[in-house]
Every structure is written in C-alpha cells, then in structure tokens.
Amino acid sequence: MPEYLREYGLDTFEYSGGHGLRMSEKTAREIGSQAQKAGIPISVHAPYFINLANEDSEKILNSHRYILGAMQVAFWMGARRVIFHPGSASGSRSRQEITAYACSELKKIIQQADAAGFGEITLCPETMGKINQLGDLEEVLLLCSVDERLIPCIDLGHLNARTQGSLRTQADFKAVLDRIENDLGKERLDRLHMHFSHIEYTEMGEKRHLTFEDKVFGPEHQGLIAEIVRRKMYPTVICESAGTQDQDALEMKKAYWSLQ
Numbered sequence: 055m056p057e058y059l060r061e062y063g064l065d066t067f068e069y070s071g072g073h074g075l076r077m078s079e080k081t082a083r084e085i086g087s088q089a090q091k092a093g094i095p096i097s098v099h100a101p102y103f104i105n106l107a108n109e110d111s112e113k114i115l116n117s118h119r120y121i122l123g124a125m126q127v128a129f130w131m132g133a134r135r136v137i138f139h140p141g142s143a144s145g146s147r148s149r150q151e152i153t154a155y156a157c158s159e160l161k162k163i164i165q166q167a168d169a170a171g172f173g174e175i176t177l178c179p180e181t182m183g184k185i186n187q188l189g190d191l192e193e194v195l196l197l198c199s200v201d202e203r204l205i206p207c208i209d210l211g212h213l214n215a216r217t218q219g220s221l222r223t224q225a226d227f228k229a230v231l232d233r234i235e236n237d238l239g240k241e242r243l244d245r246l247h248m249h250f251s252h253i254e255y256t257e258m259g260e261k262r263h264l265t266f267e268d269k270v271f272g273p274e275h276q277g278l279i280a281e282i283v284r285r286k287m288y289p290t291v292i293c294e295s296a297g298t299q300d301q302d303a304l305e306m307k308k309a310y311w312s313l314q
C-alpha cells in the first residue's frame with residue numbers, strides 16, 4: 055500500500071479503524087516499516103463507537119479504551135496522529151453541557167495517554183456531519199482547547215453537510231480557517247488535519263459520501279486548495295470519496311501543485 059501510494063503520486067495515508075482496530079503488534083510494526091520505507095506518514099482513525107458524551111460511568115470507560123487502543127496501534131505503526139469522532143449530542147443536556155463533559159473526559163484520556171508513553175501522538179477530534187452528533191466547528195475547537203497538543207480534524211464535507219451547503223467560495227473556506235486560527239493560533243492551523251469528500255445531506259446533515267463526479271452537494275475543493283496555498287499551510291488532507299479516494303486525492307494534489 056505505501057509503495058502504491060508513492061508511485062501513484064500521493065504522500066500520506068489514514069489507516070481506518072472505524073469498525074474496530076484489532077491488530078497484532080507485529081502487523082502494526084510491519085505496516086509502519088513499509089510506510090517509512092516509502093516515506094508515507096500514517097494517521098490512524100479510531101473506532102466509530104467512541105462517545106465522550108456518554109454519562110454512564112462504566113460505558114464512558116470503553117471510549118477511553120478505544121482511544122488509548124488506537125494510540126497503541128498508532129504507536130506501533132509509528133503514526134503520529136489519531137483521529138476520533140467526539141460522540142453524540144442527542145439527549146436532554148444542552149450542547150454546551152455535553153461539550154464541557156466531553157472536554158473533561160478528553161482531559162482524563164490525555165493524562166492516561168501521557169502515562170502510557172503516547173505523549174508524542176496527536177489526538178485529533180473531528181468535525182461531524184450529522185447535526186445530532188457532537189462536533190460542529192465550535193465544539194471541536196473547544197475540545198482542542200483542552201490541551202495545546204490537540205489538532206482538529208476538520209472534515210469539510212461534514213461541515214458542509216451539517217450547514218446545508220455553506221461552503222461554496224474561497225471566502226467560505228477562508229472564514230472556517232480564520233476561525234480556527236483565531237481560536238487555536240497559526241501554528242496549529244498550519245498543520246491541520248483535514249478530511250475532504252463530497253457528501254449528500256438532508257436537513258439532518260450528512261447522508262452519504264459521494265465522489266468528485268457529484269456536482270450537486272459539494273463542497274468543491276478548488277476554493278479550499280487556493281486558500282491553503284495562499285496561507286502557506288501544510289495540512290494533512292485525507293480524501294474520503296466513496297470508492298475513488300485515490301483518484302480524487304490525486305485531483306486535489308494536482309490542483310495544489312498547479313498553484314505553486
């Protein structure tokens with residue numbers, strides 16, 4: 055895989071552990087060494103079952119374990135980032151209360167990660183596509199304020215879906231990046247983690263991932279790329295198109311190079 059990516063013209067990879075991340079140390083280290091040989095930095099996507107908003111004092115510990123487990127695999131792979139979905143925002147508590155609760159859980163997880171020797175691995179809470187999920191831009195920025203090592207994973211398809219298609223022009227992307235810079239500073243903005251795909255949405259937000267063939271839902275990537283170049287950022291951008299991730303990632307890469 056790393057060799058394929060290198061030859062194809064891509065230069066990073068996110069290992070998907072969304073549906074669970076059971077892997078032996080031997081396999082993880084082997085993937086890591088192949089990736090290093092090809093010069094492909096890896097990030098790890100933690101399981102989707104994580105819910106930092108879970109009030110149940112037993113069940114919340116499962117979310118701790120999922121994140122720490124993903125960090126363990128990342129550690130073996132030599133991956134530097136672990137991406138996770140913050141959780142659910144449905145229920146009777148206000149979103150503010152839920153966010154505050156999730157922030158305090160995240161703080162505990164970071165303490166455990168440091169104690170386990172995973173302090174070099176960056177945790178990245180992701181912006182989510184469904185409105186009833188925790189993870190609009192503001193909530194993710196609040197989560198990232200818990201520790202200065204945290205970097206947001208800005209999923210622009212998700213943000214576009216939960217805001218009913220608000221990302222159209224370069225100015226729209228600029229406004230998102232301005233907000234991140236304002237809250238977290240330029241240094242964290244520059245090395246942002248991003249997910250990008252066209253996503254179909256309803257009034258509830260995300261419905262399903264599409265490919266760059268889509269001309270209805272967007273977002274289109276050109277404005278984002280122009281803004282990344284203009285700001286001289288060096289983010290990690292992962293394309294999550296439905297089945298054409300490599301082709302569409304390459305299209306973004308070419309758009310990036312064409313502006314250099």
Ligand SMILES: [Zn+2]
Binds near residue numbers: 099137139180
């Ligand atoms: Zn994700």
